[in-house]
Amino acid sequence: NAGVTQTPKFRVLKTGQSMTLLCAQDMNHEYMYWYRQDPGMGLRLIHYSVGEGTTAKGEVPDGYNVSRLKKQNFLLGLESAAPSQTSVYFCASSRARSSSYNEQFFGPGTRLTVL
């Protein structure tokens, strides 16, 4: 099992460009999440999905869109990148609703720089 994988690992964009980050999991998990990690702020939830075809806003959703067309994939899109979106992005998944019994498994991260 590969677990949670993310593509790409690194990316540099110019302001106004668009891109899509791909997250894939092979654990048949229902829930998937996108976080961003910024220095001194921990991880903040951008969007999440409770199942195929569903998405919901997290703590910091502005400037991002997501799609969950297939259960194993969760895409994060930036339509018009801004320097404030420079961050490390982590995807995670869990078998069911997160709890102490349903651990979230994290991908290795994507480091995005917006110039």
Add this chain to the structure above:
Amino acid sequence: GNSVTQMEGPVTLSEEAFLTINCTYTATGYPSLFWYVQYPGEGLQLLLKATKADDKGSNKGFEATYRKETTSFHLEKGSVQVSDSAVYFCALIPDYKLSFGAGTTVTVRA
């Protein structure tokens, strides 16, 4: 609201030193508490957890006790190794969304 406050880093230690990272929380109800670890270049991994008051989570020589009276979940290890160099995150689940602290960078020198 729900929040986690962690001891600020960075923390630099010598091998075999004692490590403590403080974590306090604010939450409604009775959250589950977690410590995650992020090794260089990797994603987060669950290190240990506790689900109710006075529970002690432990893994890889690390321990943390859920203290409801002080709303704390401090992480400790008696003798650190160079391989423990990482960023440590305290987190809680009051409902089903993880709330993370800011993270504490720990560097252990040989």
